[in-house]
Amino acid sequence: xxxxxxxxxxxxKLAVTAGKAAAAVSRAAGRGSGSVIGGRVALKLDPExxxxxxxxxxxxxxxxxxxxxxxTRLIAEALGAAGPVVSNALGANMPAGITSxxxxxxxxxxxxxxxxxxxxxxxARDVTPKAIALLNLSxxxxxxxxxxxxxxxxxxxxxxxxHAIVIANADDPLVAWAASSCPTVVWVAAxxxxxxxxxxxxxxxxxxQRPGDDWFCGECGFRRPQPTWALSGDYVIAPDGVAWPIQLxxxxxxxxxxxxxxxxxxxxxxxxxxxxxxxMYAVQAVAGRYDVVSYLGRDLRLLLAKNPAGWLExxxxxxxxxxxVLLSVNARGADGTDTSxxxxxxxTRLAGHPxxxxxxxxxDLAVRLEVAGLxxxxxxxxxxxxxxxxxxxxxxxxxxxxFQDLRRVVGN
Amino acid sequence: xSDTSLRLVWVYPDLLSTYGDQGNALVVERRAQxxxxxxxxxxxxxxxxxxxxxxxxxxxxxxxxxxRLAAERLRxxxxxxxxVGNGAIVFSVCAGYQILGTEFINDxxxxxxxxxxxxxxxxxxxxxxxVGDIMGDxxxxxxxPPLTGFENHQGNTVVGPGARPFARLRFGSGNGTGxxxxxxxxxxxxxxxxxxxxxxxxxxxxxxxxxxxxxxxxLPPVDEQWYEALRAERxxxxxxxxx
Ligand SMILES: [Zn+2]
Numbered sequence: 193x194x195x196x197x198x199x200x201x202x203x204x205k206l207a208v209t210a211g212k213a214a215a216a217v218s219r220a221a222g223r224g225s226g227s228v229i230g231g232r233v234a235l236k237l238d239p240e241x242x243x244x245x246x247x248x249x250x251x252x253x254x255x256x257x258x259x260x261x262x263x264t265r266l267i268a269e270a271l272g273a274a275g276p277v278v279s280n281a282l283g284a285n286m287p288a289g290i291t292s293x294x295x296x297x298x299x300x301x302x303x304x305x306x307x308x309x310x311x312x313x314x315x316a317r318d319v320t321p322k323a324i325a326l327l328n329l330s331x332x333x334x335x336x337x338x339x340x341x342x343x344x345x346x347x348x349x350x351x352x353x354x355h356a357i358v359i360a361n362a363d364d365p366l367v368a369w370a371a372s373s374c375p376t377v378v379w380v381a382a383x384x385x386x387x388x389x390x391x392x393x394x395x396x397x398x399x400x401q402r403p404g405d406d407w408f409c410g411e412c413g414f415r416r417p418q419p420t421w422a423l424s425g426d427y428v429i430a431p432d433g434v435a436w437p438i439q440l441x442x443x444x445x446x447x448x449x450x451x452x453x454x455x456x457x458x459x460x461x462x463x464x465x466x467x468x469x470x471x472m473y474a475v476q477a478v479a480g481r482y483d484v485v486s487y488l489g490r491d492l493r494l495l496l497a498k499n500p501a502g503w504l505e506x507x508x509x510x511x512x513x514x515x516x517v518l519l520s521v522n523a524r525g526a527d528g529t530d531t532s533x534x535x536x537x538x539x540t541r542l543a544g545h546p547x548x549x550x551x552x553x554x555x556d557l558a559v560r561l562e563v564a565g566l567x568x569x570x571x572x573x574x575x576x577x578x579x580x581x582x583x584x585x586x587x588x589x590x591x592x593x594x595f596q597d598l599r600r601v602v603g604n
Numbered sequence: 605x606s607d608t609s610l611r612l613v614w615v616y617p618d619l620l621s622t623y624g625d626q627g628n629a630l631v632v633e634r635r636a637q638x639x640x641x642x643x644x645x646x647x648x649x650x651x652x653x654x655x656x657x658x659x660x661x662x663x664x665x666x667x668x669x670x671x672r673l674a675a676e677r678l679r680x681x682x683x684x685x686x687x688v689g690n691g692a693i694v695f696s697v698c699a700g701y702q703i704l705g706t707e708f709i710n711d712x713x714x715x716x717x718x719x720x721x722x723x724x725x726x727x728x729x730x731x732x733x734x735v736g737d738i739m740g741d742x743x744x745x746x747x748x749p750p751l752t753g754f755e756n757h758q759g760n761t762v763v764g765p766g767a768r769p770f771a772r773l774r775f776g777s778g779n780g781t782g783x784x785x786x787x788x789x790x791x792x793x794x795x796x797x798x799x800x801x802x803x804x805x806x807x808x809x810x811x812x813x814x815x816x817x818x819x820x821x822x823l824p825p826v827d828e829q830w831y832e833a834l835r836a837e838r839x840x841x842x843x844x845x846x847x
Contacts, residue, residue: 334623334756339667391618391649397673399618399651529736530754532799535627555834559804562830563627563634570830 201244231284231292242287245294246319249278249303252457253319253356255312255347256327257340258502260285262442262478263327263450264306269475270458270468275301283479286311287318302461309343313350323460324351325359325453327382329366330389330501331536333528340389344370359456361449362419365407369394372417380456381405381422382449385508386501388536423452428465430455436465441476444509480599484585487602488578491585492518494602496595498527500536506589513544516581518574520551520594527592531556539564545587548577551594574601609642610817613658615684616650619674620700623756625664627801628695632660632810638826641814650674654683658692659817665698665757665799668711675703675716688721693792693816695809697802698757701787701795702726705761722795723766724788726759729780733758737842738776738798740786743768748812751786752805752838753798761797763788770796775846792816805838807831 234241252271254264261283268279278297280290285306294303307315309329316324326347329340347370351358360371362379366389371377383405384390390407393400398411408415420431426448427435438451451472458468477483481496495510497503510517523529531553539561547568549557554570561568571577578586590598614629629645636643648654650673654661661684666674678684688694694704702708705724710716713728735756742748751771760780763769770787771778778786778797787796796802803810811823 331622339669341667341669388617388621392670392673397669399649530623530756530799532624532627532754532801535624535630535801535804536621555830555837556804558830559834560627562827563630563804565634 201238230295231288231290234295235288235291240318242291242294242315243318243320245291246303246321249294249297249300249319250461251303251305251319251321252323252325252461253305253307253312253316253321254325254327255307255309257309257330257332257499258505259327259446259450260306262447262475262481263325263454264304265475265478266450266454266472267325267457268302268304269471270454270463271302271304271461273458273463273467273471274461277302277304279304280306281479287315290315310346313346316351316354316356321354321356323359323457324354324356325457326367326371327361327450327453328364328384328386328501329370330386330499331533332499334530334533340366341392341394344394347371348373357460359453359460361453362417363405363407365390365400365414365416366394368417369414377417378421378456378460379417379419380453381419382453383423383445385445386504388500421452421456423449428452428455428469430459430465434465436469438469439473441473442478442482444505446505446509480595485602488575490578490581492578492588492602493585494595494598495587495589496592497589498592500533503537503589507538507541510587510589511585514582515545515584516548516586517542517545518548518550518577518581518586518588519557520549520574520588520590520598521554521557522552522591522594522597523556524552524593527594534560539566542566546582548581550574550577551590551597574598609644610636610660610814611655611658612636612643612645613655613661613687614645614647615654615661615663615700616674616677617647617664618649619670620664620666622667622670623665623698623799624801625662625697625700625799628662628664628697628803628810631801631803631807632662632813635807635810635823635826636814639814639824641818650677654678654681654687656683656686656690656692658687660813661687661692661694663694663696663700663703665700667699671699671703671708672710672712672716674699675708675710675718678703678719679717685719685721688793691792693813694721694794695813696722696793696795697799698759698797701797702759702761704793704795706764708759722788722790722793723764724761724795725764726761729758729760734777734780734797736776737838737845738773738778738786739839739842740771740773740776740778740784742771743789746789746812748806748808749835750839751796751798751802752835752842753796753800753802755797756799757797759797761788766790770794775842800838804831805835 278300280293393409769785
C-alpha cells in the first residue's frame, strides 16, 4: 500500500485546506496547537477524510490506558529507520486530532497513531492499519463510568475481523481477552504492575488465579497466552531468543515495557530490534513528560500520572528518599471529577520522602496522606513548595490538568 | 468483640472496589490505631468464604457486572447474613448498598435478589447518571455532623418500612427517589451512595462504627485538622454548585 498514493479528491483537498486554515486561526488566537480544531473542521467537510489520508500509509495504531503517547513516540522513532513517519506526537488522539496530524504528513510512508481507547475500534475501521498495539487497560476517570471491561469488550468486538497484526500485552488479562478474537496476534510479555482491575475473568467472571507472572481462570480455562516477545529486566527477548538490551533516557519499568512492545511493532514493519532500540534511545521527553526543568534555581522532574496504575508505575521510577516529592492533583473535567481513586494509590510508597502537596484538590490528598501515616506539607502553590523543599532534584508528580498547570508555571 | 483485636472484614475487593472503596477500610483502621485499638483487617476475595466472626464488615461500590457476580456469590455463601444475625456491623456503599437490599436491577436488565439484610429495593434510574458532590443531614438519632460525599450511580433506591433513610440531602440526588433521602440504615446495618470515600470526608462515621463494635459511648480525640479542612471545602463546593 505504501508509496502507492492515490490523489485526494477535490473535496478532501478542500477539507485539508480548510482544516489547516482553522488550525492556523486557532493557533493565532492562542488556543493551543490548533490540531484538534483543524481536524474537526476538516472531518465535518469530509467525514471519510481520515481513511483517505491514511490510504497511502502503512499505519500502526497504539492504544492503552497508560503509556500510549510514549509508545507512539518510541515506535515513530523506530520506524523512522524505514522511511518518513507521520504521527500525532502531541497526543491529540481522537479522530479530529488524528485527522489533523495525518493532514500534515503527505510525504510520509508510515503513520504511527495514538488512539484514545474509546475510539480504537472506529479508527481501526477507518484507516485499515497494518498493525495495532494494545498495551494495557485499567480504571481511569471514574465519573465517566467507562467500565474497563466494557472497553475491553468494545475492543474485542471492534477488532474481531481485523486484518491488522495485533501486538498485545499477554500479561494484562483484559488486553489478552480483547485481542484473542483477532486472527493474528503477536503476544508480548510486557508485565503488569497494577492488577486491581483484573481479578475477575473477563470471559466468564470467575476469580483469576495469578501465581507469579502467570494467570488463568480456574472456571473457564481462559489463560495467559504464550508470548513470543518478552520484557526481562533491562532486556527484550526477541522470538529467536536473542536478548537485546533496552537503553532509554526515559525512566522506569513501564517505559522498558513500552520499548519492548515498540520493538515487536517495529519488527512487523521490517525494522530489526537492534536498530529499533538504538533509535528509541534518542527519545528524551514526551510532550513535556519526564522533562527535567530548572525553576527558582532548582531542578524539577515533571512526571504525569493520571490514574492509579500510572501512579504506581511512577512511584517505582522516582529517586529514593530523601529526594523531595511534590504532588499536585486537580479534579477538572479532563481529570474526572471524582477523586476517590486517590485511595487506590498506595502512598505509603513515599515514606521517607519530604512531601509537598499542591493543586485544586490538595485537601483530598492531605487526608489521604494523613491516613497513610505520612509527613507532608500543604502549600499554596508550586513556588511555596519549591522554596520549602530541601536540596536535591524535586520529583514532581501530577495528574492531567495539574501537569498542564505546572508546565505553564515552570515554563516548559 | 470476638477476641482481643477488632476484626474488620473487607468484602470482595476483587469485585467491589472500583471507587476507592479501600479508603473506608483505611480510615477505620487508622482511627482505631490512633486510639491504640488493635485491628485485624481481613480482605475476603469472592472465591473465599465470608468469615462470620467479624466485628465490622465493609462492602464497596463496583461496576454492574461485578455487582451481579458479588450478589450471586454472597447469596450462595450466606456468611454475611449469618454475621448480621450475630449482630455484626455492616457499612455498605453504592453497589454494595443495593446488594444488601431485597432486590436490584442487574447488568442484564433483570431483577436480581439481594441479601435482604436492609429493607431497600433498587431500580435503574432511566434518566442521566447521578454524579457530583452531595451534602445533607444524617439521621439525628445517629448524632453525626452533616454528610458530605461524591455520588456516582444510576440507581434509584426506595427505603422500606424496615429501615430509615441515612440522611436527608440539601444537595444531590442520593436515593434518587426525589424525596431527598440518601442511603438507609437499620440497627447496625448501613448503606449509602456516598463515595469520596465517605469515611475520609466523614470520619465520625468511622468512629460511630468503632463505638458500636467496642460498645463504648466515646473515643479519645484524634487530630481532625485535614479532615475538617476537606469537609469545609467540599460542603462549600456542593453548596456553590447547586446555588
Ligand atoms: Zn473464566
